[in-house]
Amino acid sequence: MNTVTYSIPNISCGHCVHTIKSELIELPGVRAVEADMALKTATITYDAPADEESIKSLLKEINYPASE
Numbered sequence: 001m002n003t004v005t006y007s008i009p010n011i012s013c014g015h016c017v018h019t020i021k022s023e024l025i026e027l028p029g030v031r032a033v034e035a036d037m038a039l040k041t042a043t044i045t046y047d048a049p050a051d052e053e054s055i056k057s058l059l060k061e062i063n064y065p066a067s068e
């Protein structure tokens, strides 16, 4: 089990948080998603087949790219 936290500048309201959580949880291997509106971060707990690459590519696809 792996956990990563990304900074996501596009998070601006509760709708963003909901979108990120509901989209990411659909990705095979993702076990848990928390997103914080105030901090503009998302914390994702995952196992294979999910990996950082697939998570970041999904975030980009839904227009919430992780900044690094």
Ligand SMILES: [Cu+2]
Residues within 6 Å of the ligand: 011, 012, 013, 014, 015, 016, 017
């Ligand atoms: Cu929003």
